[in-house]
Amino acid sequence: MKKLHLNQDNIDACRLYATQITDDVQHFIYQHTTVAVERSVCRMLGIDGIDEFDVPIPNVMVDDVLKNGDLSLGISSYIASALEHLGISLDEFVKQYNLKKVKLCDYPLLTPTQIKKTLQPYLEKSLALIKKNKLEREKIIREFPVKKTEIYVIVATGNIYEDVIQAKSAAKAGADIIAVIRSTGQSLLDYVPYGITTEGFGGTYATQANFKIMRQALDEVSKEEHRYIKLVNYASGLCMPEIAVMAAFERLDILLNDSMYGIIFRDINMQRTFIDQYFSRLINAYAGIIINTGEDNYLTTSDAFSEAHTVLASQFINEEFAKRALLKEELMGLGHAFEIEPMIENSFLYEIAQAQMAREIFPNAPLKYMPPTKHINGNIFKAYMQNTMFNIATTLTGQSIHLLGMMTEAIHTPFMSDRFLAIENAKIIQTAMKDLGDEIDYKPNGIIQTRAQEVLLNAKTILKEIKENTLFHSLENGVFANVKRSFTGGKGLDGVIKKHVNYINVVQDAIKEELNEN
């Protein structure tokens, strides 16, 4: 329902600028690949496991091609050529390769048609698994329809088995979505750890084995609760597309997957991030995984009142990058947050304006709304009250993915009781104020409408500037969160490779073909 009477011309202009901004970057993306993309190709072909030094086999292979071959041709070429020449299956090849009995780069390279034909059976197996997972999710959701606003909480014990207890207790208390926070610093690892893990710092390592354990646990609760409990992890950092592949294999439902977060907040090289986000989003599109973008972070770093328009501008850019990766609107969980200093007069009205504006501009997106964190300081009683205000804003404006605030924010990773109390708070507000939003119209040209129009106009202005300067230069100038990042700075640049004219990526070709057909 439209309540703000936003200027449609301004919205259209923002979308046009966003298209022009991404054109430029997308052109760059098409010309490049990265080590993470190539490792994801390995995983999509079914290559997994670790070597004697615990290095994941996809890393071993990609490093091998970097050293002894030419990765700009794509790892698909090398794997297919080795299989064809040796006349063995991929499983057998990986086994012998790990024992150092066969090499990867020693054979004449096949033609693109031959490569595709050789790898097809392996790729089809993975694609079939992902499709099966997607259908299964759709089937469960048909049975237990998704609520308008879903409650999202985080678990973060470091031990996947302890996480399971925390997650199940949260789900039983009413949570619909469980995110397992990653161990601090995992985003900067240029590989994905392997196997079940029981130790981490500030979170639990994202591994495929851990995904499987948590998925199974949540499926059990889903059956008992007659609700589908969604599972979230993080396709961000230096392994965006690899995490996306693992999530697709293990039927995760949501991935944190921003087009620029790594650049701005993790100092990951911008070339690397843009290329990686594209491939990861293609996989998410194929797997039906909802992405969550990280605009909330702009507001924890800069002022939430004066920088509100950068959130909207970034949402437009994230939306456009998502479209390029063939994600449907229903999978675009654009992010924003309730972070204005509460003691600013009418701060709550400005929060309503921002949240309602996002709802109206992106009507089909499962918007991800983040709780207050910046102005929470250890006074758990005050924090509980701030979270109540946040919950009211969520309900009034019909946000989709409702990440609950914890009263112990900035003290420790949540206790079981912190989460329980937060869910109780949200449920009371959701119940007591269920239809309040439908009953309210905002005063014409009042504080809320005026604020929303202003933020939209400022977003248009900044998007125009970004278009004129290019996104690369704008990031260099610190357009988001006042953080400046250079084109050639940051982590992971050495993993960026310009594609050879004969480059081939059988996974990308197959996924794009199928997504474009639908």
Added chain:
Amino acid sequence: MKIKPYGDTLNDGKVEISFTLPFEYGEVGIEAAKNIAKQMGLMDPQVVHAESIYEGFSFYVIYGAVPFSVDPEMIHIQEIKTPTFSREEIEDLIEKEFNRDLVFIGASTGTDAHTVGIDAIMNMKGFSGHYGLERYKHIKAYNLGSQVLNEEFVKQAKLLKADVLLVSQTVTQKDVHLKNLIELVELLEAEKIRDKVLLIAGGARISHELAKELGYDAGFGPKKYAEDVASFAVLELIRRKKEN
């Protein structure tokens, strides 16, 4: 003078606590919770709220009174003794005492991904109406962001000829922040620049006393702003300049 927690009457000793037990909700659970409170030393503990929060887990809110008291005069803590000046006073002081800009570099180091603390002190906008160091005249402030490795931090300190190093540690689990803070001191000593810089730690769990113990010049905890940090740093740099 001895003091006790205050509910509504002097010396009533009233406190509130809450916790979860890994035990089914019920009469036994409530009694167990009360027993825990008694062992904590609470007199007449009352379980005012109890409920099941998951199979095998129950949550309690308890009120009680403590029998003991403390004498504040017997407590000695290390406090930062320098006064806190306003931004303008700090700017004037630098102008008067130094004929150059002072260089502050800051980061959330190690694996810590939180920038809230360092941003509050350094960013132009600052926090809660207190402008950050970037806004100060005569201070060149470099905020290196989060997850900066100690090696990189030391490298930048040398490169930028930093006068003051600000290290922020926000969220901590299993005391990883202490190890990280100590490692930085060791690195600076190995590079022989520890005595050439002012080294300051900050964060929600940091106190001046703890920072001193770890080999830092000062530590700033909650409710400290850019002007607190800048006042200490500038006065200390002046003191050191006069010593030499």
